[in-house]
Amino acid sequence: MSSPRDRGKSSMESSGSEPPVTPSRYESQKRRDWNTFGQYLKNQRPPVPMSHCSCNHVLDFLRYLDQFGKTKVHVFGCMFYGQPEPPAPCTCPLRQAWGSLDALIGRLRAAYEENGGSPETNPFASGAIRVYLREVRECQAKARGIPYKKKKKKKPTTETSGGRDDSSSPSSSFNFS
Numbered sequence: 001m002s003s004p005r006d007r008g009k010s011s012m013e014s015s016g017s018e019p020p021v022t023p024s025r026y027e028s029q030k031r032r033d034w035n036t037f038g039q040y041l042k043n044q045r046p047p048v049p050m051s052h053c054s055c056n057h058v059l060d061f062l063r064y065l066d067q068f069g070k071t072k073v074h075v076f077g078c079m080f081y082g083q084p085e086p087p088a089p090c091t092c093p094l095r096q097a098w099g100s101l102d103a104l105i106g107r108l109r110a111a112y113e114e115n116g117g118s119p120e121t122n123p124f125a126s127g128a129i130r131v132y133l134r135e136v137r138e139c140q141a142k143a144r145g146i147p148y149k150k151k152k153k154k155k156p157t158t159e160t161s162g163g164r165d166d167s168s169s170p171s172s173s174f175n176f177s
Contacts, residue, residue: 034111055126069096074143082145098137
């Protein structure tokens, strides 16, 4: 019987592939996000096993992340509320940007299912999460004075646009440091 090391060699040799490829940036970030969320659940009092995780835990996690945000979101009473380029600093809080939260939820939603969770019980796919993200997007757009406009889907044409399609990829990434 061969050792585990020999089995790994023979399977690599038989497949003709090179050494394992490093994961993509997305895969690395998804794993890091998943581990961070798992650590967040373990740090709750009492600790929450992933099998008991609900959309309320996810919402609490998103609110918790706001303290690490870098996006200035003007509050309603601020003199710069609704101004896209405020002329001076203010004391309004820094928050996570909507795009970062949206991308994070997408990665966690995928990671949940990749780690054995059922799509039917995925807390990251909950309607409450979608509502929360929509409210964050609208609130941040109003605070900046820039209304969020949904991109209209272009009708398929026979010509290629030559530009890249950003509608399927998040415009920002979310790093835990």
